[in-house]
Amino acid sequence: MKAVTWTGINQLSVEDVPEPQILNDHDVILKVRRTTTCGSDLHLLSGYIPFMRAGDVIGHEFMGEVVEVGKAVRERKVGDRVVVASFVSCGNCWYCRQEMYSLCDNSNPNPGITEGLWGQSIGGCIGYSHAVGGYAGSHAEYVRVPYADVGSFVVPDGVSDDRALFASDAASTAFTGVDLGGVRPGDTVAVWGAGGVGQLAARISAIVGAAQVFVVDRLPERLEQARTHAGAETIDYTTTDVAAELRERTGGRGPDVCIEAVGMEAHAPGAHGVYDQVKQQLRLQTDRPTAVREAVMACRKGGSVFTLGVFASMVDKFPLGAIMNKGLTLRGAQVHGPRYIPRLLELMERDELVTEHLATHVMPLSEAPRGYELFKEKQDGCVRAVFTP
Ligand SMILES: NC(=O)c1ccc[n+]([C@@H]2O[C@H](COP(=O)([O-])OP(=O)(O)OC[C@H]3O[C@@H](n4cnc5c(N)ncnc54)[C@H](O)[C@@H]3O)[C@@H](O)[C@H]2O)c1
Ligand SMILES: [Zn+2]
Ligand SMILES: [Zn+2]
Incomplete structure (x- = not known):
């Protein structure tokens, strides 16, 4: 065959x-x-x-x-x-x-x-x-x-x-993130990545009752699909400070649940991106956790961050202090x-x-x-x- x-x-x-x-x-x-x-x-x-x-x-x-x-x-x-x-x-x-x-x-x-x-x-x-x-x-x-x-x-x-x-x-992964990430009726959810997984995480968040759903990406055709098929508000991360924009659009508080659907090959403009790419290629870290870092920084105090994106092993410059001090829950799952x-x-x-x-x-x-x-x-x-x- x-x-x-x-x-x-x-x-x-x-x-x-x-x-x-x-x-x-x-x-x-x-x-x-x-x-x-x-x-x-x-x-x-x-x-x-x-x-x-x-x-x-x-x-x-x-x-x-x-x-x-x-x-x-x-x-x-x-x-x-x-x-x-x-x-x-x-x-x-x-x-x-x-x-x-x-x-x-x-x-x-x-x-x-x-x-x-x-x-x-x-x-x-x-x-x-x-x-x-x-x-x-x-x-x-x-x-x-x-x-x-x-x-x-x-x-x-x-x-x-x-x-x-x-x-x-794709859809069962999205549901895993929405469910185990703890999305509840009335919540504000932000999703990083407008691929199949991210778009469906946005749609399923709305189905389980999220009041406001954001999708973050840079690809216009994918963001357009997220607006049309998931009813999401969208943010192009190449044109704005995502965490500041999310705070701005959520009355200063930030999303209750942040779902990362980007993974180990995240794209990052600027010096941080080059740093991550070089370290990954030299095998000094296995993954580029750009979107997880951003989600941790953007999440409201006491909220939860869920990594659906696939990661292999070790990363560098991870904001552990934000997780501890802001009282965040960080989870992931296959x-x-x-x-x-x-x-x-x-x-x-x-x-x-x-x-x-x-x-x-x-x-x-x-x-x-x-x-x-x-x-x-x-x-x-x-x-x-x-x-x-
Ligand atoms: N946990 C699981 O069981 C499971 C199952 C399926 C897929 N995945 C993972 O989920 C991730 C997404 O899968 P997919 O099929 O949607 O992939 P995809 O490649 O189609 O989509 C990834 C999206 O992330 C965007 N992106 C890249 N860098 C970004 C950044 N810094 N901020 C915001 N968006 C960024 C890309 O533009 C792209 O649209 C992958 O890592 C995949 O391995 C996990
Ligand atoms: Zn898959
Ligand atoms: Zn078994």
Whole structure:
């Protein structure tokens, strides 16, 4: 079958690879109908998450049709149209029972790498390097879905493939940040990053009752989408002091909840940006935490800052004093997909959550390298490239 493989830093190729097999009785095999780029893939592509091997199939946000079912699978049958959670969860360990699915104790067969980095390993993720399981990704004609009863969800008839696709990872990530970040009715929320994740975090904040929602980015077409589809107020960080502007627009107090959806390759104009970039390239820090720093400084006293953006390990010049003295709560998480996907599908069915506009570039799998180029360079207004194998 055809699949998109990582072949080296900033190199992708479309190759013939063996079709996936059922390896465990809880697996299903899915014929992929839609699979999309995610900001997280860019960190693999750029080599900042250095646990890829040449030939690994990438892709973790997808939906499709079940074509083969393992003997122990109870809830799925051949022909089901399903959306799949990006992280793999067993459903049975202590973490899964607390609905902290991306922290599953059983789904990462290579725990050593993340134990070394973070003290404990996290769960596995489809198509996301050997640090989180080495599972073959979804940018392929077929993909193996482990623990399919836990991680796959039948898409209601009224929800299109193009809409359901984003429940897999972008929307469930956004919901994770809104929920665990503690957004409450009446709150003011500010979101950094107007990619798929940030835009949906803004929209879901409004759905759960936030009274005022801001989105911060520099790309006009993305800010326009945040205004149109999330009803957000927008701020271009290249033209203003974001923290001052947020205070100005919130009666001097600042946002109650700040959600960072930018990650380790944040863009920063000026000297700070050069400093971070040089330190990251010399491997003196693994991440560029520009947007997290700004969120910490902008957040109201006693508020909460949530990092949805992916970070690998260590950063420099982090405003710990602001966290302590302003009484902030700082949290982060990888997506707990199965906790939110059923609710997202209901919202999608009622047209309360629409996602199709994110799919700015739809193309066959054979054109994936071009799709990634557009997505990475933010060319031609690309928000997400979607592949139709
Ligand atoms: N926690 C999770 O489980 C999870 C899941 C999916 C994605 N992610 C992460 O979320 C982040 C966003 O994902 P995405 O798919 O939306 O990516 P994306 O690349 O499409 O969007 C990132 C956006 O951030 C903007 N940006 C860059 N620097 C900024 C700054 N200093 N201030 C404000 N905005 C800035 C960019 O212009 C871009 O629009 C990535 O780091 C990704 O790895 C995490
Ligand atoms: Zn993702
Ligand atoms: Zn588990």
